[in-house]
Amino acid sequence: xxxxxxxxxxxxxxxxxxTSNELKELKRVFGQLCYFAEKAxxxxxxxxxxxxxxxxxxxxxxxxxxxxxxxxDSMNKLEAEKxxxxxxxxxxxxxxxQHIKPQDTGIAMKVLGQRIxxxxxxxxxxxxxxxxxxxxxxxxxxxxFKRNVEDTSGLEPSSFYYMVQFMIYDRNTNGKxxxxxxxxxxxxxxxxxxxxxAITRLFGGEDGSPIVEVGNQGxxxxxxxxxxxxxxxxRKLFQSSELGRNLAEKKRKGGRSPK
Numbered sequence: 001x002x003x004x005x006x007x008x009x010x011x012x013x014x015x016x017x018x019t020s021n022e023l024k025e026l027k028r029v030f031g032q033l034c035y036f037a038e039k040a041x042x043x044x045x046x047x048x049x050x051x052x053x054x055x056x057x058x059x060x061x062x063x064x065x066x067x068x069x070x071x072x073d074s075m076n077k078l079e080a081e082k083x084x085x086x087x088x089x090x091x092x093x094x095x096x097x098q099h100i101k102p103q104d105t106g107i108a109m110k111v112l113g114q115r116i117x118x119x120x121x122x123x124x125x126x127x128x129x130x131x132x133x134x135x136x137x138x139x140x141x142x143x144x145f146k147r148n149v150e151d152t153s154g155l156e157p158s159s160f161y162y163m164v165q166f167m168i169y170d171r172n173t174n175g176k177x178x179x180x181x182x183x184x185x186x187x188x189x190x191x192x193x194x195x196x197x198a199i200t201r202l203f204g205g206e207d208g209s210p211i212v213e214v215g216n217q218g219x220x221x222x223x224x225x226x227x228x229x230x231x232x233x234x235r236k237l238f239q240s241s242e243l244g245r246n247l248a249e250k251k252r253k254g255g256r257s258p259k
Contacts, residue, residue: 018146025168030141032167035092036104040111046085049078099135109163112175112223127157154238162230166223176220179203202229 018026056075106121116124128136128144136144141164148161169177179199186195203219238244 029164029167033100034098037107042085049082053078099137101135124160127160153241154234162227166226176222178220
C-alpha cells in the first residue's frame with residue numbers, strides 16, 4: 001500500500017518488511033478489535049464511571065482527593081460497578097480464542113465515523129478471512145498487514161488495512177490521528193524528506209498547501225480524511241505500476257480518432 005502510511009523504528013530506506021515496532025502496534029490493535037462489539041459498551045460505561053468518580057474526588061466538591069467518605073453509598077456503588085466492568089473486560093481479553101467477528105468490524109468502523117452496510121462489512125472481512133470461517137484470527141490479521149506493506153501494485157484489497165493503520169496511529173484512541181502520533185512512525189520508514197511530504201498530504205494539501213493545525217498535538221485528522229488520502233495514494237501507486245502504465249497507454253491509443 002502507499003508508503004505514506006507506513007512505519008519503522010529507525011531512519012532507513014523504505015522497505016516492505018514488517019518491523020518489530022509495527023508488529024508491537026499491530027498486536028495492540030488486534031487486541032482492541034477482538035470482541036470489539038462486546039467490549040465497546042463496557043468500556044464506554046467504565047469511562048463514564050471513572051469520570052463520575054473523578055468528579056466526586058475533585059477538590060472543591062466537598063471532599064479532598066484523600067478524604068472521600070467510605071460510607072458514601074453512591075461512591076461504593078460506583079466502585080463496585082467499576083470493578084465489575086474491569087473484571088468482565090479481563091475475562092473477555094483472556095479468552096483462549098481471540099478473533100475478530102463481522103460485528104466487531106462494523107462497530108469499530110462506526111466508532112471511527114463510518115456507517116457501513118452488512119454487505120460492506122462482509123467485503124471488509126473477505127479481504128482478510130483466508131480460512132473463510134467468518135472470523136479473523138491473528139495469523140490472518142498479520143498476513144493482511146504484511147501483504148499490504150509489501151504491495152507495489154496498488155491492487156491489494158486495503159479497506160481493512162486502512163482501518164488498522166489508523167488505529168495504529170491513534171494511540172490515545174480518541175478517534176483522531178495527530179501529527180505527533182504520525183511523525184515518529186512515518187520518519188522511521190520514510191526518512192525525513194519523504195515523511196514531510198507524507199505529513200503534508202495527510203494534514204495539509206496534496207498541492208503542497210501548508211498544514212492547518214486543527215486540534216491537538218500539532219494538528220489532527222479524522223478517519224474520513226485519512227481514508228480519502230490513503231485511497232488517493234493507492235490510486236497513484238497503481239497508476240505508476242507497470243500494469244497501470246500499460247492500461248493508461250492502451251486507453252490513450254484506443255481514444256485516438258481513426259485516420
